Amino acid sequence: MSYKTQRKVIIFAFSAIPVILLFTFAYLPVFNMIKYSFTNWDGLSKHKEYIGFDNYKAIFTDPKYFSVFKVSLYYFVATFVQMGLALYFATILSYKLRLKNFFKGILFFPYLLNGVAIGFIFLFFFRPDGTLNTLLDLVGLGNLSHKWLLDTSTVNVALAGTSVWRYMGSNFIIFLGAISSIGKDVYEAADIDGANKWHQFRHIILPSIKKIVQLNLILAISGAISVFDIPYIMLGGSNGSNTFVIQTVDLAFKYGKYGLASAMAVVLLIIVIIVTLVQRLVIKGDD
């Protein structure tokens, strides 16, 4: 066998495994999901009937399935807070600072925690006699203390806040990586020209990591649309914190409507694709 064919065989053999894995665990389930979305399957029964577009019709005609998207708005707003904070900390910690690595660790730590654990920690945090209210009392803001999760005007803010706390670390670490790839000499030149830190941020850091900011934004917004873990673990979607994905999970597992739930998942997939495309068009950079 010549070197060339040998190379081909090796390349084929080694790429076959990841492709097979990808196909089995990513594409096949999606194909099946699309197939199920046209049935009235209950997730278990051997019999499933094809019912055409009935599931999709139900989603788009019954307001109760779509109205939950307004909860996503809270997480959408929180996305920008999250990105802002991540960018702020990443910038600060890219400069020379005492205990720099310690702070990096602290900021990244929440992302390493298990979502379930975070849910329970914050349940205690938001209790009437919990950490948050105790803290407010201590600093003399006792009149602000509140039943955070009971009041419908604060429940989603509290949950979105928890979400920011959890995911900020991942944005932060990506930004930090991007910022540290900027060459030292650029800063030196800027210092000589008399640029302050703000100028450096605006004219050096931000333009250099624009691509990464865009990527994080896409990830964060599609995350906001499909938010699930924090509200599900903390409240099970009750008290006005229900989201589209929680609704999907409920339909599939509580009411045995796999067909309908699959259709909802397909709808969500399409929405995420559309949002991503729109975002790409709107913030089209010079590629």
Added chain:
Amino acid sequence: MKKRKALMGVMASVLAFSMITGCGSNNNNAASNTGGNTGSSGGPKGDITVITQRTDIVDTVFKKYAEEFNKEYPNVNVKFQAITPYEDQIKIRMNSNDYGDVLLLPTSIKLEDTPDFFEPLGDLSELSKQYKGLEERSVDGKVYGIPITINYSGLLYNKKVFEQAGITKVPRTIDEFMAALKAIKDKTEAVPLYTNYASGWALTQWESDLTTVAGNVDYVNVTQPSTDDNFVKGQPHYELYKVMYDAVKQGLIEEDPTTTDWETSKADLANGKIGTMVLGSWALGQVQALTSTPEDIGFMPFPTNAEKVIVPLADDYTIGVSSKSKNKEAAHAWVDWFINKSGYPTTEGGGMSPVIGAELPATLKQFEGSDIAFEMQTPAKAGQEGLLDKIDKDSEIGLWQPDFKKRIIEAAIGNTNESFDDIMKDLNDAWVKSRAKFAK
């Protein structure tokens, strides 16, 4: 040289190929191994896997069960798997062939699909001479599951709290009950009625008291599926959840229901920080274990305006044998032993044994001779098995789901603009619409 290179290429592709086929050949081995074991003399042999929902005692009590079991069946090796949340996880696993040899039948699979997944344990006419509560999982005269225990439902209460509040007689009617809750609020520090809203599942316990409110063992499975007026004023569902709504509205529940915790609530009931909780007999032992004076924790029937006080007896999970089991003989032996000899139904299960003629548990003996009747619910009429479930799922009402109970509490607190009647009307509309699809 050339040969070696060729070999490498072949090896690489073999590697890739074996990845795909690996699983298949393993399965074949397993099948032929266990196939040889069964059917030989000297009782059942081999490995069985028992799946349970009791994560709390799987490594302690169940290990002892296995030792006891092995005294009778020395050649069977019993392995346990505890999963939580049981219902959701097991349903996903049942899409494969690997869901243990002995397991609890998920309550949410359709009755008519049961034979696809489980082995028949015997004829209903024969087995019902031996066990109670088999109707729930019987299809075409064959039994597929035996209840691991039979629960009775009502309220657990702390007798000390009742004493402090000056309640001398256990309330029987709904009015007496509401008055008792008020008295607890006024005269003690305890929470009168703890909802456990945050856990969700605890709210579904209310549904099991429907029979008591109706005062009729036929209501749940016979009357309910054949009426259009299920959530209408005067009907059991309306009356039952009105108690919940009123209690919340009058502030007789915990301060912030969204942040409650089940484990803490058990301790609080045991220590007199909570007056009452709507639960089943299965919880009695768990609460009593948390206090040094277990006699303070009592059980009472749910309040009712009906003439007769009926405490409903209902199957806990039923236990059965997987139809994919490779070692059915041993699996059957385990089911038989577990129900009859392990003692689980009355000790760990906390209810009544399904075995006919078995002794009553201590908590029930106190009601002997009173006007309180402990009765099984009438099973669904022939041809209507599973109908209630179908209507329930299609309408997304969720009789056994926390959703509309949470809605009632949210409305009563004042978080939403719905009135109790709005919610009931909404549920009834959904009920009528779905019932029309299935009931002929």
